[in-house]
Amino acid sequence: MKTSAILAGQVLALALLSSVTWGVCVQTGASQADTDLWNTHGCWQEYFLWQYRAYDMNGNDWNNRGWNDACNSSLEYPKHWNAAYLVTYGLLDNNDQSFHGTADYRAAAEARGSNFHDHFVHKIKDDNGVFGSFDPPDNLFTSCPLYDPSATNSNPASRAGDFMHESWHGWMRKYNYNNGSQGGHRPCNNNPDGTCTLGACTVNGCDYFYFHGVSKYVFGAMWENDGTANRFHSPNQVQVEFLCDVSDQPQPWVPASVRLRAAADANARSAARFINGPGYTCGSFRPW
């Protein structure tokens, strides 16, 4: 009896250990932008029970990150689905004013295979050195700088913007494009003055901006490309266009804290990440 009890205890301990994820992301709270968006749905169960399937997420990857505590907005999984909620419902889809529509941004962010990318799984990585990554063939990782409450991009718009960015690496792979050797971007060149630039890009990880006007892609057609610069998107460009649509073409309930951060993120990227930049800006020129 005593042996059985000891063995049972050991088995239980092993099982518990096997299910624990030792995370390094900070789980102490949520940014005001996350909280403001959260309050618009109040932890809507029907949505997150749809979302985890649409984004192909599972408890193995998200254990101890809110998978079993999906209404705790301090944790990573609730923050992930909060950002997904913005993608699913937060855009106005104005043919005359939006760069792209919900059909595009949902297809880019969600897991299922489509013209936008082959199927992938949304996972989390304990890494403070990247915002996210697309690891072929089918892993879309987001990382701590999108979840730590004090981090610049720990807000729903920037997190969802990263879904677009990483998924576009999947689009590149599907259509056989090479966007560069620096994490899927082009590396900058080190200058004697200590800066690192490539054309107008001032960070190490540069893209081209394939400029297009409003209404040049019907909603649902963002994936289209013709092999030339005339009809093409880069990962940072898709991210900027999404962030601009959150800032300027949101649903009437999208909170100001989310829109402000979206515009700030878009404009910072637009100024610094494009070789043939700068890209355009968006958001009000007034401080508020």
Added chain:
Amino acid sequence: MVEHFRSPKVFAAAALLTVLVTSQCARRNGPQATGASSVRPSELLAQNPPKPAPALTGSGDAARRSVLEFLSWAGASTPGQREEARVRIAAAASNPDIVNALTSEITSARTRDHSRALLALSILGEMRSQYALPYLRSVLREPLPQPGRLIEGEDPNQTAFAILQGKAASGLAYLNNADSNAEVFWAVANHASRIVRAEAIRAYLENHNNSGEARESLRRYVRKGEEIFLDRPNRGPGERGEVFNRRLDAYLQAHQELTAPAPDRGSGAQQGRGGSNFDAQPPRF
């Protein structure tokens, strides 16, 4: 069979298998939560319509409380409440206690919640208050944090602060007097971050109706190689596509260097592994 379970080894193996299978199955189930809502957001929003803006008033502790209440309201405010907020903010311009309470909140939020710091700085800039000028100037002139670890090729601490400094530049440009514009010109010429220089140019131009005169004023300060910022278009909230498209076309016409080369092909198309193709529609909002 019963005899087998009297062996500790068999018991242990069976127990291990059972627990592991159970835990794996549990983790393949959907997420769990306590306190979840079954109310559709459309109903929730109908039950809780946007609240009117609180006043930004008071002195001392009352001013501090007023600022905290206003920040809570402002963060959650909707696009339709933008003008209402602007009226409330402008009404507080002559209250130094409100300005001081806001600046304290910005300083406090800078390292703990970037979205809140940006929100508070937006309000301070929108206030167009002479009392805000010294703080906006001090934020703009503060050196960027020392270079640190890069994330995807950028220094996140420097980018975070540059975004706030860009907002400070936008507040100074909106204040739009000789002293504040001098700060904007300083940033255009001297700021270490391209993000801040770009925002200073945008804000100055837009606050001067993109006039030729404003462009010429800026041209004296713009760095060599950054003249293109004088021409780039902005798409504002609610702007019609045809208006933006005309400006974008003019930008591309004036700057042939913006034309991207043809994209590079990869080493061969690669197929994914396949997987769940869950395509159910999301629940009705």
